[in-house]
Amino acid sequence: MPIPQALEALSSLLGDRFTRSKPDLEAHGQSEAHFTPCPPDGVAYPETTQEVAKIVQICASERCPVVGYGAGTSLEAQAMATQGGIAVDFGRMNKVLEVNAEDMDVRVQPGVTREDLNTELRATGLFFPVDPGANASLGGMAATRASGTTAVRYGTMRDNVLGTQTVLADGRIIRTGTRARKSSAGYDLTGLLVGSEGTLGLMTELTLRLHGQPEAISAAICGFDTIRNAVECVMATIQMGIPMARIEFLDEDCVEAVNAQSTLNMPLQPHLMVEFHGSDSGVAEQAERFGEIAADFGGEGFKWSSRPEERNALWEARHRAYWSVLALRPGADGVVTDMCVPISRLADAVEETRADIAASTLRGPIIGHVGDGNFHALLLVEPGNRAEMDEALNLSGRMAERALAMGGTVTGEHGVGLGKRKYMRAEHGDGWDAMGQIKQALDPHNILNPGKLVPGN
């Protein structure tokens, strides 16, 4: 057990920016989700890339696990130090380093949150679109390949990270990517790091793609008789090439939850919430065409608005949906699922999932980024009730199997972490071993977030 030497060396490197206080360890051993807490042995708060490199060097020489930590908002406990070791908390590396408005990119430290970045960008006419709901850190979002409501238009973190500065498992500092918009110069290391959940390196800087704030934005809401009609409306909208900025589905249960915590007063039926970005006339045209498609599928009460206060009320309600659903059963824990299928299978996927939940003893409203084929059921479980938790995990497991049977993925945007690792073999087959070979090559002593993502360890 060589960790004591690592702890001592980190303490003399970082002084009071390395802590072993119980509250700090406990805070870094929790997760937003239902996993059993598991505190690290120490928490480091580096301020520079050089310090991160030194932390990793110390841990490498002592074979001590190193786990990156952002805002603590991940839903699959990616940042939990399940084999002990050091949490590297990027909270002090939270500076926006360089805004290149002409090139529409920005260089940030990983601890900057997406809301802080957008606040800082406000005067530039640019914004960073990836929006997972939570005010996550950008480093964490990159590490889990996050996306959210706007991915249907602006892509996921895969599409919006242009480059990184990364500390590898032996402490080497590399730069990946360039500031050019494209490149054919060798392996896409940036793309490999995005979604690697801290198992291949610790990203200490990100270069992100920005987008112009749209000239006009309008939003709309529309109710449907059935889940199938709502989802088929989404499929038709995507296939017509209408460039939706957001297109979100809420089932009847979710509508009930959101109504209770907002002023939206939606009729109790499945709904779509949509947003259009573009020029004034472009937005009007998109809204009109979407309205026509919605009417074809029996959409009711369609109205759109460009008034910021109405839009904000809508998306604030959407972003609070997780908490609104939890409030349906006060005190409950949420088990959040995350399946993603080809658009053509989406109606089947949602209907089958809805029926499966209905046949259980649990309540589980469904909400989703349906333009991507991605949706979540939020299963409400009484804390400490083992039977309910088992039922929730069984439902979640059947969703994962359903996703794979339909040609989809067991996780659209939450990542692998602790909850989805057991499905990696089913999703990737021998490809999972190839991931393991890459991990072994870049982290031969398995110090970076051990026990996660790849086979073995």
Added chain:
Amino acid sequence: MPIPQALEALSSLLGDRFTRSKPDLEAHGQSEAHFTPCPPDGVAYPETTQEVAKIVQICASERCPVVGYGAGTSLEAQAMATQGGIAVDFGRMNKVLEVNAEDMDVRVQPGVTREDLNTELRATGLFFPVDPGANASLGGMAATRASGTTAVRYGTMRDNVLGTQTVLADGRIIRTGTRARKSSAGYDLTGLLVGSEGTLGLMTELTLRLHGQPEAISAAICGFDTIRNAVECVMATIQMGIPMARIEFLDEDCVEAVNAQSTLNMPLQPHLMVEFHGSDSGVAEQAERFGEIAADFGGEGFKWSSRPEERNALWEARHRAYWSVLALRPGADGVVTDMCVPISRLADAVEETRADIAASTLRGPIIGHVGDGNFHALLLVEPGNRAEMDEALNLSGRMAERALAMGGTVTGEHGVGLGKRKYMRAEHGDGWDAMGQIKQALDPHNILNPGKLVPGN
């Protein structure tokens, strides 16, 4: 030298689909560019993934190099068997396996060319947008991370390959990616293979993202007094968020070459060729707004047209530009360069390159996908004239250095191959070693396209 056993085993596996005829070897030892021919020892024409796996197994056990071969249109000799061995020609694996119109994706074998795919898709209302000019194979385009005129709107191969079936260096067959639009399930192996130039695996199937054929298309052409005005017009257009489908720059020299081989009759000055995709009213609005921006930069003779025959004449002339430039100096060889910089540096990059070529003894028209910050000089060299070739390579080297000094990349879309490997250390630093570690992990005997892309070997 164990290759003879491999040749024998391949011959008995494939019969007359394995050849060692001189014309066949020579045909597979050539490149479109200026590199010295270098024939393989044999050419295999597999028809199935299983056959590719068996070929690789044979070559692995005999330590015989294996080099994938598509349409032979790459510009950096990626498919040249510089250490001998077997060319795996995908010409017989040229089937479109499955069109999923509802999901807007398609599964193809790697030997399908982009033009053949689009012909097959015509009735579906969908198309595959990536357009490098040449009628390249889709497998080759994926392997080199190709792009071209439409990347500014639709992205590169990185953005449009959803998944692959790939034969690894030990003959294992893996599937990467799913048919879902996004996933957070582990390392992005698809993204790692795209651009790996056959050094990590042979892709035997691709799942590609399709796009809806735009309701309306219009194209326009516009002349400018100076290179800087033309390029600054591009920068302003991109920054205004106008969703250009194509935006191409031709310098005065290139205009002269294109005029001589087309009916375009452009005034002898720098030009932009642009295309807009969208609804009827959207296209009209985009064209109008682009026209206003062009006027701000002194653009002259701006006119736009939705007439297909005019558009086709324009883009056919653009696609033939390489041959038109070669015709400026009959019999000349072309040395094609490929730098890509952040948009803010594009005017500097083009001007400095123009001046550098003007100070040389060579002619080198410049043409580029300027919306991406990517442009090419086509340097015309007398075959066998060593001094001219050295001068061309020096110019090309200075372009690469200029790209790096400006935060860009030495290759925007042509890939590394033989010509750009010498700049990999400068572009990637220690990241190049990380690429080598990945290669070593997945291909420990270095049989897949040895001598390319990574350090050492």
